[in-house]
Amino acid sequence: MPGASSRSTASRDATAIECRLASSDDELEAHFELRRSVFVCEQALFAGDDHDERDDRDTTLHALGLIDGEPCGAVRLYPLERSWRQWKGDRLAVLPELRTHHLGAELVRFAVATAGQLGGARMIAHVQLPNVRFFEHLGWTAEGGPAPFHGVDHQLMSIPLMSRGA
DSSP states (O other), X not given: OTTOEEEEEETXXXXXXXXXXXXXXXXXXXXXXXXXXXXXXXXXXXXXXXOOGGGGSTTOEEEEEEETTEEEEEEEEEESSTTSOEXXXXXXXXXXXXXXXXXXXXXXXXXXXXXXXXXXXXXXXXXXGGGHHHHHHTTOEEOSXXXXXXXXXEEXXXXXXXXXXO
16 A cells, blocks of 8 residues: 555664554554544543544544654544545644654655555645644645634644655
């Protein structure tokens, strides 16, 4: 499957980073547990669980970010229309103690590359305001103004995708 895996090594401490789509029940559970840790326990954006109907759709992809083989980050991505041209990335989660290891950037790049390889032309995300500059550094552009989501302001951002054959 396109975007099935990407590997890099963080230069500062030679940490092995791998991003891949969850391919087993255990990996999917690790994905959800990382999201719960960040969005339920740490940020209190959701009560109990952040799992929603989008997670149950066949077109939704759940990615894991691993550091030295251990799941430490997650991101969810899915097409917004039947043509698979416009995609959305959301639920980007990295364990707080590992946010300086570049895993978040690798997960975003992995999601963008995966959506592009699957024929996407554009990806959007609603980004928490403290993370807007991080996304801009990765090539994303803000659209419009901030809007609240679960009581926290988010900024709509987008990035063009490199589709297969482009």
